[in-house]
Amino acid sequence: YVIKENRFSYQYAARMLNRLERNRSITALVVDDSSTMRQAVTSYLRLQNFQVVEAHNGAEGLEKLESDISIKLIITDYHMPEMNGFAFLQQVRHRYDKRPLAIIGLSSQEDADISVQFIKKGANDFLQKPFQQEEFSCRVTNNIEALEQFVAVQEQATLDYLTGLRNRRYFIEEGDALVKRLQAEGKPFTVALMDIDSFKGINDEYGHDAGDAVLKQLAGYLQQTFFRFHMARYGGEEFALILPGLDTDKAYGLLDQFRSYVADQLFILPDDDYIRVTVSTGVAPFSPSNKSMLHQLLLDADEALYAAKEGGRNLVVV
Ligand code: GH3
Ligand code: MG
Ligand code: MG
Ligand code: MG
Numbered sequence: 358y359v360i361k362e363n364r365f366s367y368q369y370a371a372r373m374l375n376r377l378e379r380n381r382s383i384t385a386l387v388v389d390d391s392s393t394m395r396q397a398v399t400s401y402l403r404l405q406n407f408q409v410v411e412a413h414n415g416a417e418g419l420e421k422l423e424s425d426i427s428i429k430l431i432i433t434d435y436h437m438p439e440m441n442g443f444a445f446l447q448q449v450r451h452r453y454d455k456r457p458l459a460i461i462g463l464s465s466q467e468d469a470d471i472s473v474q475f476i477k478k479g480a481n482d483f484l485q486k487p488f489q490q491e492e493f494s495c496r497v498t499n500n501i502e503a504l505e506q507f508v509a510v511q512e513q514a515t516l517d518y519l520t521g522l523r524n525r526r527y528f529i530e531e532g533d534a535l536v537k538r539l540q541a542e543g544k545p546f547t548v549a550l551m552d553i554d555s556f557k558g559i560n561d562e563y564g565h566d567a568g569d570a571v572l573k574q575l576a577g578y579l580q581q582t583f584f585r586f587h588m589a590r591y592g593g594e595e596f597a598l599i600l601p602g603l604d605t606d607k608a609y610g611l612l613d614q615f616r617s618y619v620a621d622q623l624f625i626l627p628d629d630d631y632i633r634v635t636v637s638t639g640v641a642p643f644s645p646s647n648k649s650m651l652h653q654l655l656l657d658a659d660e661a662l663y664a665a666k667e668g669g670r671n672l673v674v675v
Contacts, residue, residue, distance in 0.1 A: 376498060380406040383501065384427040387411045388418040388445060389434040389463070394486070398432050398463075401493050414438055415445025422449065429457060430501060433480075435464035435471055443478050450479035457508050459500040517590040519569060520576035528589035528597050529651065535587055536651045539601055546601045547608035548641040548654040550662045551579075553594040553634060554670040567626040568594075571634055574624050582615050597655065605643045605675055612638050613673045620671055635671035637662060642675050 385407040389395045399409045410425060412418040414437040422428055431449070435442035442462055449458065462475030465486040472483040481500050484493060515527035539546045553559075553575065560568040572594060579588060579596060591597035600608045616636055623631040639662025641654040649657070665674040 376502075377406045379505075380501070381408070382427070383429050384408040384410060384425055385430040385432060385497075386418060386421055386425075386428045387432050388413075388415060388437070388442070389432075390414055390437040391434070394434065394463075398493075401490050402430075402432075402497070405494055405497065415440030415442065415448065418445050419448055419452075422453070429459060429504065430497065431458060431460045432497075433460065433462055435462065435475070443474060446475070446478045446480060457504055459504040461496060461500060520573055520590050522576050522579065522596070523589040525589055525591050525597075528587065528591060532587055532597075532599055532651050535599055535601065536654070540648055543645065544601065545604040545643055545645070546599060547603050547605055547643050548651065548658050549598045549600065549608065549612055549638055550591065550655065550658040551596045551598065551612070551636050551638040552662055552666075553636055554666075556594040559632065559634070563626055563630070563632070567628075567630075567632075570626055571624050571632075574622075575619065575634065575636070578615070578619060578622070582611075582618075597658075599651075605640065608640060608643070609673060609675055612640065616671065616673055637665035637670050638673040639663065639665055640673060640675040 385402045387395050387398045387402070387409060388411075389398065390413055395411050399411060402409050407430065408427065410421050410428070412421050415433070416439050418431070418433065418440075422431075433442045433445055437445075440448075442464070446460060446462070449460065460480045460482075462472070462480040462483045463486055464471045464475075464483075472485070475483045481503070482496050484496060515523055517524040536546070536548075553571070556568065556571070559571055572590075576590065583598060583600075586601065587599040589597050598612075600611070603611065616638060620633070620635050622634070624634045625631050639658045639660065641657035641661065647654075661674045665672040668674060
């Protein structure tokens, strides 16, 4: 296949092999009322290793999309009974505004306006029927790679560079919605802020790199213990947590266990020296009737954190 295209190179072949391997975990949705067209598009996609599901029109396409979260690529026709390609596209972009989807519109219409409308309504690309298999495959590959890059950049923007934990932006954006959902469902949850004790002293005595090493080691412990929960590096040496399913007592138990674990560890510095480090944690008390926004719960947790520092540090305070 590669040799036939007369642009054989090891780099190109390697890239294509890698692409084919990655395509295995991607499902493509083919929406077309013509069975001949569906079969052709499906066979092209299978040659590229995609999993494929088919739909006869937009309405069926929406059902497939709802039930299969592995769908990342949609090839949709324009003219279809019941729900045409435009209506389908508008529904998809409206319902799944956060879901990463590459959408390619198809139409045999000679009308050039169809391609414009497809793009305006949210398609990433457009192909006029009939098309060559090679053009189809190239466009699919380009769109999938653009989508993957977009997802990777989006993911990077939620991470803290030093520790690899989620960052404050992610914590607030997702946390606001999480708190509202938990409150609506009447489920218990706890909001907490954790802060390293006398961290400035570590920087002053051992240097900034030593401080960074402490942050990274602590982030590793946080990851191990709280990976199931909503957690982020909230500020310099401060970490924020939302613990869904845990009321104040249960959260206190877990956070105090973590406090005691940290106090028992040796933190390794870049010069192989080691030190002890402790953390203090403030917990916003949970009550089912408290419908405060995340912002207020963090202020409550911060107040408790202040009390933990006043109380002598290496403490969890509710
Ligand atoms: P307390 O026990 O009251 O929390 O005292 P503290 O010294 O930990 O608190 P303070 O807020 O005075 O100092 C926090 C320090 O954290 C100051 C800042 O320079 C340092 N810091 C913030 N971000 C980083 C970072 O990414 N790396 C390092 N090494 N230090 C950082
Ligand atoms: Mg049609
Ligand atoms: Mg501190
Ligand atoms: Mg602090």
